[in-house]
Amino acid sequence: MGSLRGRDVISILDFSRDELLALFERADRAFNEARAKPLRDKVLALAFFEPSTRTRLSFEVAMKRLGGETIGFSSEEGTSVAKGETFADTIRMLDAYADAIVVRHKYEGSALYAAEIAEHPVINAGDGRQHHPTQAMIDLYTVYKLFGAVDGLTYGVLGDLRYARAANSFVLGLTLFRPEKVYLISPPQLRAREETKEVLRARSVRFEEVERLEDVLEELDVLYVVRIQRERFPDPAEYERVRGSYRVTRRLVESKAKPSLKILHPLPRVDELDPRLDETPYAAYFLQARLGVPLRMALLLEIMGA
């Protein structure tokens, strides 16, 4: 029986460490549980007002493997939103048709707003630059699978820490555990947001802001990389100034990193991650993408109360 039954998933901080560990254990069993098609009478609404590939498809596959159905859309075009329908009305309609709603929108706070409107649980699949809690769950689950624990490791989170919601949610997720240390690595213009650092401080997580990966790479157990979020820059000229400002190359990793280092990336990548790393044992990002399905299966089972 799901202990998260009926819960909204707005921020990773809505969850406790124990709830996440229980979710990881359930993700390990998800494909076995799927055989009985436990969600066969359920419908999941996928409301993607912003583009998505992995998140949308993995929710869809997760729901289908559990025997359920999905409805929804993957852009505003072709929906009543394009005719000027409010977000609130769209959510009310989906709430009437489905048992849970997955929502992605470019505005920060849209998922919380949807949850206030809808009777059924709302799962945030990304609200602007703010949160992407299910991605953080997958990322932490990947670390848990690779190292057997999330605690005690040294993390480097590299890239656009100002706008990237996946990086923000991952760092917030780490505060639910006991990491050895977290390095926030970014060009000065893309530093982590003050709100995120406040949570790190409030939860006594050791962290340090640095500008160059080279300076800390040898200490890291996990390197988490995100792309520059071009679509969130208010000013294209600002984007041009930082574009290409960091890049993880195979040469750098092989010359400095621990042999046990694992590299994560929520994908899609642009040019920040050398494709020649793909064939090395450092690359964990394809595993990470794959684990999106069992983790989301476990989450749907929990929330829909099966």
Next chain:
Amino acid sequence: MGAPADQGLIVRRIRDGTVIDHIPAGRALTVLRILGLSGREGLRIALVMNVESRKLGRKDIVKVEGLSLTREATDLIALVAPTATINIVKDYRVVEKRRVKVPDEVVGLLQCPNPTCITRKRGEPIKPRFVKVSESPLVLRCVYCGTKLGEEDIVRQFEGAH
């Protein structure tokens, strides 16, 4: 209390209504805006600005005759005038004294400065909502996007209004 003696020559005591004293100098108009008073309501309103104060150096005073402000209304004053004191006057006598206290939640009054906050989405029937993070210094946080507002931001919003 009514008006202190040295201001008696400027404004007389009021019979029934509300006296808002100890407003930081220069913010009396902002206080009126927060209370939604434009002067067109027909109420007798006295505004005293930049007078000497033992506590504040200089201060503003607002007197509104014929209106007993609710606690809900006066607490909003704390957003721009945390030092303000409220005196409710009946028949020339102060029947109630209040200190103002920033409410734990401020709904619909302030705009979130983040242009991509859901509360800024055009046509959306949503009210901005802030929770109090700290009283002194005053910090509010948008419940939707987490953006913080300080006293200066708040005062600027009310001064910019109208």
